Amino acid sequence: MGEFNEKTTCGTVCLKYLLFVFNCCFWLAGLAVMAVGIWTLALKSDYISLLASGTYLAPAYILGVSSRDGGVCAQRQLTVPYFILLLLIFLLEVIAGILAYIYYQQLNAELKEHLKDTMTKRYHQPGHEGVTSAVDKLQQEFRCCGSNNSHDWRDSEWIRSGQAGGRVVPDSCCKTVVTGCGQRDHASNIYKVEGGCITKLETFIQEHLRIIGAVGVGIACVQLFGMIFTCCLYKSLKLEHY
Template sequence: MREYSENKETCGTICLKYLLFTFNFFFWLAGGAVMAVGIWTLAEKSDYISLLQSNTYMATAYILVVAGVVVMITGILGCCATFREQRSLLRAYFILLLCIFLLEIIAGILAYIYYQQFFPVNPQLNAELKQNLKETMTKKYQKEGEEGVTSAVDKLQQEFKCCGSHNYTDWSDSDWIKSPEAKGRKVPDSCCKTITTNCGTRDHPSNIYKEGGCITKLENFIQEHLKIIGAVGLGIAFVQIFGMIFTCCLYRSLKSEPY
């Protein structure tokens, strides 16, 4: 009976080892996906967010990058701990899983806070945020030392096919448009459907993007991106639950290390 029990325990341990190894393989791939989402956000989309004067979205992206790196390292450590059958490595692995889980919770909270900032229930606060974008675009565009804002505004208007914060008439309040440097432009050239030099001098619908402002399209972009961040975080957190369960089971099945 004792021999049968030992064999059964050994088979159970072997199954746990392969389950944990399979988990770590997919966990490592998931870490790469998380890191890729964070890097993509920082590399491609952060300039848009800088126009809204908030660091919360950037912090969320950095947390995703850090979490992705830690996940990949943890996956490798998990494989080593599984096949070497060392309880100390399994403990370290479990602690790292827990830390990643906490990082994901923090990223989720920050994403929720950011969502509330830009899509609040209070319409007055939402109007203030839109007004802030308008002021950023009209007061800082083409100003010395604000080259990052100028580049971000041009990229925003071209990629989202929009003009101004609310609409193209916002540019009539622009310090740059009122200055001689604008050379008679009514809107920046980046508002044009086909960019040519001084094309912003003509604000006809056939020439510029008149319908809709950039703030609405930027809000839609943020909403969709927050959904991606949330989905990735929830997916990794769900997978981690199984990893922590497998780790605890394997830890208990192994005999204590000799000290």
């Protein structure tokens, strides 16, 4: 009987150390997850106003929430709530990965359906300053003009209203931006990119969705080991108790 207890105690100590190592690794991974979430929300969300839905941000919010984890639980009564905490975080990470994958699949259709209308109907319109800023940044950063091509701007309410000052495209379409440069839409003056900004924006968002999805699913897989360690530790502590 004494030999059995000694083996059980040794196994329990090993499990506690394994769980401690797991927690250290997962804490570091949690920081990485939080960094990805903050990076998406704070630095890469400039173009959210150009999208019809907020699904793109949902995985980032979930990653930020689920990046917090508890410490090592060395007592039997704490292993059950700790396991539940791990399970909830695991489910959140999986949901983030699934949302990223779903939005990845529907992104092309959404952009084709809504991006042109957003750019032509809201650019330089009252109350849509965020869209104006996002469009200018999009066209300059990705060196493109219009949703599909520069001709899209012929349907712009801003251009048609006469408030554009003779411009046929926004100044942000120009290769060298100066005030009023959008009055000439020759290829030597503005960006004439095949596929327009829609292709550039789609590629940009898809790259970030791949990162978000991979991080979410990857951390969820790692958490499975934590839940296994927790279950084993609970059983070991239960044997010692009895």
